[in-house]
Amino acid sequence: MAQNIITFHNVRKEYDDQVVLKDVSFEIEQGKFYTLLGPSGCGKTTILRLIAGFIEANQGDIRLEGKKVNDIPANKRKVNTVFQDYALFPHLNVFDNVAFGLRIKKLPKKQIEQKVKDVLRMVQLSGFEEREISEMSGGQRQRVAIARALANEPEVLLLDEPLSALDLKLRKDMQYELRELQQRLGITFIFVTHDQEEALAMSDEIFILNKGEIVQSGTPVDIYDEPINRFVADFIGESNIVKGKMVDDYLVEFVGKKFECVDGGMGKNESVEVVLRPEDIQITSPEKGKMHVTVDTQLFRGVHYEIVCLDEEGNEWVVHSTRKATEGAHVGLFFEPEDIHVMRFGESEEEFDARLESYEEEQEG
Amino acid sequence: MMTKARRVYSIPYVLWLLLFVIAPVLLIVYQSFIGMDGSYTLDNYKTYFASSTYLRMTFNSVLYAFLITLIVLVISYPAAYILNKTKHKQLWLMLIILPTWVNLLLKAYAFIGIFSMHGSVNHFLEFIGIGPKQLLFTDFSFIFVAAYIEIPFMIMPIFNALEEMNPSFISASVDLGANAWQTFWQVIFPLSLNGVKSGVQAVFIPSLSLFMLTRLIGGNRVITLGTAIEEHFMVTQNWGMGSTIGVVLIIAMLAIMLVTGEKKKKRRRAN
Numbered sequence: 209m210a211q212n213i214i215t216f217h218n219v220r221k222e223y224d225d226q227v228v229l230k231d232v233s234f235e236i237e238q239g240k241f242y243t244l245l246g247p248s249g250c251g252k253t254t255i256l257r258l259i260a261g262f263i264e265a266n267q268g269d270i271r272l273e274g275k276k277v278n279d280i281p282a283n284k285r286k287v288n289t290v291f292q293d294y295a296l297f298p299h300l301n302v303f304d305n306v307a308f309g310l311r312i313k314k315l316p317k318k319q320i321e322q323k324v325k326d327v328l329r330m331v332q333l334s335g336f337e338e339r340e341i342s343e344m345s346g347g348q349r350q351r352v353a354i355a356r357a358l359a360n361e362p363e364v365l366l367l368d369e370p371l372s373a374l375d376l377k378l379r380k381d382m383q384y385e386l387r388e389l390q391q392r393l394g395i396t397f398i399f400v401t402h403d404q405e406e407a408l409a410m411s412d413e414i415f416i417l418n419k420g421e422i423v424q425s426g427t428p429v430d431i432y433d434e435p436i437n438r439f440v441a442d443f444i445g446e447s448n449i450v451k452g453k454m455v456d457d458y459l460v461e462f463v464g465k466k467f468e469c470v471d472g473g474m475g476k477n478e479s480v481e482v483v484l485r486p487e488d489i490q491i492t493s494p495e496k497g498k499m500h501v502t503v504d505t506q507l508f509r510g511v512h513y514e515i516v517c518l519d520e521e522g523n524e525w526v527v528h529s530t531r532k533a534t535e536g537a538h539v540g541l542f543f544e545p546e547d548i549h550v551m552r553f554g555e556s557e558e559e560f561d562a563r564l565e566s567y568e569e570e571q572e573g
Numbered sequence: 574m575m576t577k578a579r580r581v582y583s584i585p586y587v588l589w590l591l592l593f594v595i596a597p598v599l600l601i602v603y604q605s606f607i608g609m610d611g612s613y614t615l616d617n618y619k620t621y622f623a624s625s626t627y628l629r630m631t632f633n634s635v636l637y638a639f640l641i642t643l644i645v646l647v648i649s650y651p652a653a654y655i656l657n658k659t660k661h662k663q664l665w666l667m668l669i670i671l672p673t674w675v676n677l678l679l680k681a682y683a684f685i686g687i688f689s690m691h692g693s694v695n696h697f698l699e700f701i702g703i704g705p706k707q708l709l710f711t712d713f714s715f716i717f718v719a720a721y722i723e724i725p726f727m728i729m730p731i732f733n734a735l736e737e738m739n740p741s742f743i744s745a746s747v748d749l750g751a752n753a754w755q756t757f758w759q760v761i762f763p764l765s766l767n768g769v770k771s772g773v774q775a776v777f778i779p780s781l782s783l784f785m786l787t788r789l790i791g792g793n794r795v796i797t798l799g800t801a802i803e804e805h806f807m808v809t810q811n812w813g814m815g816s817t818i819g820v821v822l823i824i825a826m827l828a829i830m831l832v833t834g835e836k837k838k839k840r841r842r843a844n
């Protein structure tokens with residue numbers, strides 16, 4: 209297993225009595241792409257600032273490569289940051305910005321020139337050395353910021369919503385470039401975003417934060433397929449979420465009907481919430497459908513139609529389909545047992561993982 | 574539409590400029606070519622450049638203004654820096670600005686009281702056993718009081734420059750490995766330079782033409798261009814010569830503004 213390069217153990221951060229991080233614990237392995245995902249104000253930047261050393265935790269233990277961070281001042285950490293606003297020095301040109309850290313380290317002039325040239329080529333900005341920062345576009349500035357951080361050969365690169373200021377097209381391009389860069393260099397990236405699509409597309413592992421707590425962590429697929437609670441299900445992709453009851457293992461009841469599912473390990477007749485992803489539902493004829501609904505509205509979204517249906521109880525069901533539906537038509541909805549995901553109320557991440565493991569073993573055995 | 578409206582709005586401003594800035598300057602330039610007898614002449618300039626007294630006076634003015642500016646800068650920069658880090662910085666800034674509302678003459682008289690032979694400073698010197706000293710009417714007291722008066726005008730622009738600075742520049746500098754000293758000299762100071770330049774302008778230019786203080790505090794031992802102009806207009810009634818010195822002063826001010834003004838960055842292009 210790869211070495212843990214950063215560990216947080218019950219880290220707590222408060223600003224004037226306001227608790228910003230509540231006992232956060234996680235481990236970061238060398239060479240992976242991590243994403244901190246969460247709504248505004250949930251503490252993402254705070255975590256980065258703790259790692260970089262701009263602020264100190266009130267409680268808990270932060271270790272970089274096993275060493276307690278209190279012993280390492282911010283300017284001695286092998287961590288570099290790409291700031292939310294880039295923070296490029298306006299009085300220096302592109303070359304001097306990128307060379308800043310190298311000059312602080314007092315590298316020989318020749319070596320600095322070579323290094324700057326290399327990283328600028330890496331971010332496809334060769335020939336821009338003499339430009340002033342004010343003469344660069346948003347996307348170019350962002351690359352300068354990445355180049356400036358990379359020039360120091362950090363072990364961990366912290367990126368605080370570096371793509372949020374870019375337009376959609378450039379943003380998509382940069383997502384590929386960043387991911388590619390990370391894989392090529394093998395540096396650990398900790399990437400902050402509040403865009404769930406971005407997180408799913410880029411990460412090896414995602415930490416989902418809410419109100420200063422890590423709600424769930426895991427690979428993009430795990431989190432997408434098995435959201436731990438309503439917050440995660442809602443935050444990661446669109447979802448249909450309804451109240452239900454776990455009649456028995458692998459049998460769940462919602463909208464007054466019983467459905468076969470693949471979840472288990474819960475109490476009999478326990479109240480639960482049920483998630484169905486819009487793209488997992490198919491519209492068929494009423495006879496073939498597991499559920500009967502009326503098409504209410506539909507929107508063309510480019511790749512698919514977003515169709516909103518209403519069942520007899522008045523629950524909304526959003527369906528993504530490449531085929532057009534007729535508004536007002538009575539149709540059936542079809543889905544497989546494995547498309548149904550059941551969430552318990554107030555289940556912690558450890559309990560959730562333990563339960564998944566136990567009944568998966570059961571299934572295999 | 575916009576440009577038309579803008580033109581209308583700018584009328585008062587342009588009128589003001591014409592009446593109170595352009596016209597007086599032209600008048601001074603015109604006057605400087607008029608001799609004592611009322612004829613057009615270059616005599617005033619000849620006298621000025623031939624007289625070692627005038628040249629020394631000019632040199633002295635520049636030197637004193639330079640010294641005052643330097644002292645004010647050395648005191649004001651750290652003050653503005655520390656001020657910017659305090660909790661109630663607006664309150665502290667207010668306290669520093671407050672004295673500028675007091676009339677200059679009042680402050681001058683106050684200092685006469687403080688520095689005089691029987692003033693509080695000499696009482697103190699006596700008390701600690703040094704004995705009274707002549708403080709008033711020395712170069713020291715002149716520069717001290719001038720600096721005291723000018724300090725707020727230097728602190729304000731520097732404070733503003735520091736306050737406006739994006740704090741993430743400092744984080745970025747530390748992030749890239751710089752210690753506090755390196756961060757100050759390579760990031761904070763260069764980025765506050767515009768504030769320093771405005772402050773230097775706001776202090777140096779008035780210091781060139783100080784005349785009341787030279788009399789009241791400097792006791793006429795310090796004679797600057799300002800004093801000379803006052804002398805020519807009020808006492809010797811040689812308006813031509815006074816205007817000539819005025820022109821020299823205006824040129825000196827323009828030079829300072831050019832040196833400290835915002836320079837267009839040299840455009841060094843790639844390739």
Ligand SMILES: Nc1ncnc2c1ncn2[C@@H]1O[C@H](COP(=O)(O)OP(=O)(O)OP(=O)(O)O)[C@@H](O)[C@H]1O
Nearest residue numbers: 223224228246247248249250251252253254255402
């Ligand atoms: N210096 C500070 N003093 C007081 N409160 C602060 C300070 N910095 C951050 N906070 C508070 O801490 C909380 C978390 O802030 P943080 O910057 O980590 O949010 P974030 O997740 O990065 O949000 P965003 O997506 O908007 O950038 C917020 O409620 C914020 O108001």
Ligand SMILES: [Mg+2]
Nearest residue numbers: 252253292368
């Ligand atoms: Mg943030």
